[in-house]
Amino acid sequence: METEADPGKRLKVAIIGGGLVGSLSACYFAKRSQNVDLYEYREDIRASKHVRGRSINLSLSARGIRALKEVGLDDQLVNHHGIPMKGRMIHNLNGSQRPILYDPRSLQCIYSVSRRYLNEVLLTAIEKNFNVNLHFSHRLISANLQEGSMTFQLTDTNETVHKKADLIIGADGAFSTVRRHFMKQPMFNFSQTYIEHGYVELCMPPGQDGEFAMKPNYLHVWPRGNFMMIALPNQDRSWTITLFMPLSDFEALDSPTRLLKFFSQHFPDSIPLIGKHQLVTDFFSTKPSTLLSIKCSPYHVGGSALIIGDAAHAMVPFYGQGMNAGFEDCRLLDQLILKYEDMPVALKEFSAVRNRDAEAICDLAMYNYLEMRDLVNRRSFLLRKKVDNLLFWLLPNIWVPLYLSVTFTDIGYRECMENKFWQDKVIRQAVLALGVLATAMCAVGFFQWCKASFDVDAEVSNPVQTA
Ligand SMILES: Cc1cc2nc3c(=O)[nH]c(=O)nc-3n(C[C@H](O)[C@H](O)[C@H](O)COP(=O)(O)OP(=O)(O)OC[C@H]3O[C@@H](n4cnc5c(N)ncnc54)[C@H](O)[C@@H]3O)c2cc1C
The missing domain is CATH 3.50.50.60 (FAD/NAD(P)-binding domain)
Structure with a gap:
């Protein structure tokens, strides 16, 4: 009014x-x-x-x-x-x-x-x-x-x-x-x-x-x-x-x-x-x-x-x-x-x-110069963009990528920035968790492989007992 x-x-x-x-x-x-x-x-x-x-x-x-x-x-x-x-x-x-x-x-x-x-x-x-x-x-x-x-x-x-x-x-x-x-x-x-x-x-x-x-x-x-x-x-x-x-x-x-x-x-x-x-x-x-x-x-x-x-x-x-x-x-x-x-x-x-x-x-604005003149050519940037887009598509109210929040919303600029820090942290932790999970899976796989090899060796070296 x-x-x-x-x-x-x-x-x-x-x-x-x-x-x-x-x-x-x-x-x-x-x-x-x-x-x-x-x-x-x-x-x-x-x-x-x-x-x-x-x-x-x-x-x-x-x-x-x-x-x-x-x-x-x-x-x-x-x-x-x-x-x-x-x-x-x-x-x-x-x-x-x-x-x-x-x-x-x-x-x-x-x-x-x-x-x-x-x-x-x-x-x-x-x-x-x-x-x-x-x-x-x-x-x-x-x-x-x-x-x-x-x-x-x-x-x-x-x-x-x-x-x-x-x-x-x-x-x-x-x-x-x-x-x-x-x-x-x-x-x-x-x-x-x-x-x-x-x-x-x-x-x-x-x-x-x-x-x-x-x-x-x-x-x-x-x-x-x-x-x-x-x-x-x-x-x-x-x-x-x-x-x-x-x-x-x-x-x-x-x-x-x-x-x-x-x-x-x-x-x-x-x-x-x-x-x-x-x-x-x-x-x-x-x-x-x-x-x-x-x-x-x-x-x-x-x-x-x-x-x-x-x-x-x-x-x-x-x-x-x-x-x-x-x-x-x-x-x-x-x-x-x-x-x-x-x-x-x-x-x-x-x-x-x-x-x-x-x-x-x-x-x-200072950061975006780096993004426009350099980062857009990097695979890591393009991969991150894909992750952001996927998460935005799945969770449009929770995961708003930085450029979108700055350009297409009226969320305070500071909040947009803090949101990006939070997203970076989540992604870092997810990558870390995936890394730990992958390492654990490799370790379990390796352990099972060692165990299987050991069992085969045992069978070969002691055929009577295993029969
Ligand atoms: C290359 C370039 C590209 C840009 N692209 C974009 C863009 O794409 N999108 C975007 O949002 N922004 C962009 N900007 C920023 C944008 O131009 C400024 O933020 C905007 O012009 C600021 O407007 P203003 O009225 O505060 O200042 P100004 O546009 O500078 O206007 C100030 C006015 O005050 C007058 N004045 C100055 N001193 C006095 C005085 N002593 N007495 C009386 N009058 C006076 C001047 O004559 C002028 O008319 C760009 C800037 C640059 C340099």
């Missing part, structure tokens, strides 16, 4: 950052009839030709979809725009391909969505609310989090403006200015880790028939041990390809000849599909981007400020959960504000509940 704030008690909420998470958060506050001002550093992306920023498309999964559903946007974004991906399509070095389904029952999938389209739909949805004002080209430069005062620089005129709010929501991404002000608070902990790998985005155009050049309903992966390439489908039948690799290896690819040699060694099947010219042009048109993971706590300052999304928990992109987790933040925050009707209590609870889950998904 939607609850409307009493006009006298309407909060003045300032959301910093009109990216994916800030825009969705604005939809939630608008739905509760609070007065919302959304401040975004960039100009309105709906009016701009080129949008700076990361990945062209993203995978949207259950947590994100559920949050979008609560503001009535799931149908437009998932059913009318998203391209379903039912599993990974692994590209071997010899050009052969093998699918690994996400859900062995083929019931669930993730969706490839365009970052820009998603952001535009969210901004347009916010604008339909009378109680929301969008302020583009507003860069937050300083804030007093307890007092709710903020200073912005207008990027088009360089003018400085001062604003006030009851609640400041920092959804201003991994390099958050709001979080920088949290640093001055006592007991605020912060850590960031850059990984040694970076990424470059390339484009695979549609085939000559105008259709997808590869099987569309998969996330394509070229796992090559220490590096990998992935591809997600786009609405216009092209693919966005991302090459993840150590930054030092990128540096070594400093000429078209070296690049093409590298691709023909490691991704030969992709060259005719991308096209040599496009590959070289895309690759050398940008520098590799870096990847980092951020952990911090708490996420709130009293009842007057909160950080969400990447500002609170940026993660490496290998679980496809950064945006999904940020969307889940918006849903959880809404639930807690409704439940407690007391902002300091709700924000404190948000920090407590969300921090342990956010840190778990940051760690899982």
Whole structure:
């Protein structure tokens, strides 16, 4: 049930950052009839030709979809725009391909969505609310989090403006200015880790028939041990390809000849599909981007400020959960504000509940890079996947494999992780028990064989007695 704030008690909420998470958060506050001002550093992306920023498309999964559903946007974004991906399509070095389904029952999938389209739909949805004002080209430069005062620089005129709010929501991404002000608070902990790998985005155009050049309903992966390439489908039948690799290896690819040699060694099947010219042009048109993971706590300052999304928990992109987790933040925050009707209590609870889950998904995202680029090629991994699938089929409520619980449920990320530890332990113990059983059976067999041999020997050496 939607609850409307009493006009006298309407909060003045300032959301910093009109990216994916800030825009969705604005939809939630608008739905509760609070007065919302959304401040975004960039100009309105709906009016701009080129949008700076990361990945062209993203995978949207259950947590994100559920949050979008609560503001009535799931149908437009998932059913009318998203391209379903039912599993990974692994590209071997010899050009052969093998699918690994996400859900062995083929019931669930993730969706490839365009970052820009998603952001535009969210901004347009916010604008339909009378109680929301969008302020583009507003860069937050300083804030007093307890007092709710903020200073912005207008990027088009360089003018400085001062604003006030009851609640400041920092959804201003991994390099958050709001979080920088949290640093001055006592007991605020912060850590960031850059990984040694970076990424470059390339484009695979549609085939000559105008259709997808590869099987569309998969996330394509070229796992090559220490590096990998992935591809997600786009609405216009092209693919966005991302090459993840150590930054030092990128540096070594400093000429078209070296690049093409590298691709023909490691991704030969992709060259005719991308096209040599496009590959070289895309690759050398940008520098590799870096990847980092951020952990911090708490996420709130009293009842007057909160950080969400990447500002609170940026993660490496290998679980496809950064945006999904940020969307889940918006849903959880809404639930807690409704439940407690007391902002300091709700924000404190948000920090407590969300921090342990956010840190778990940051760690899982690091782990998943290893799985995607290397483990998927190993027999032990494929065997474990088969065991997981069998147990999931037999005990669907008890044995939910890690990827499924993270991607297709809203079980807390920490619980998903603990569940995996428990499953690993059960499997280790089962393997140990099987080992002991097999050893015992071998020992019994050996004993019986020795006994039988002894009896035969006794018969041969003493025929009279045995007769
Ligand atoms: C290569 C790559 C692939 C990814 N793939 C996936 C995926 O498949 N699935 C998934 O769930 N996640 C994915 N992610 C993660 C996802 O992109 C982020 O988690 C998500 O964008 C976070 O949204 P956000 O709104 O918190 O931050 P952002 O998207 O960074 O938005 C922050 C906004 O704040 C604005 N801003 C910044 N500073 C200020 C300021 N001082 N004043 C005003 N405004 C400001 C920025 O202009 C921006 O619009 C991927 C990330 C990368 C790098």
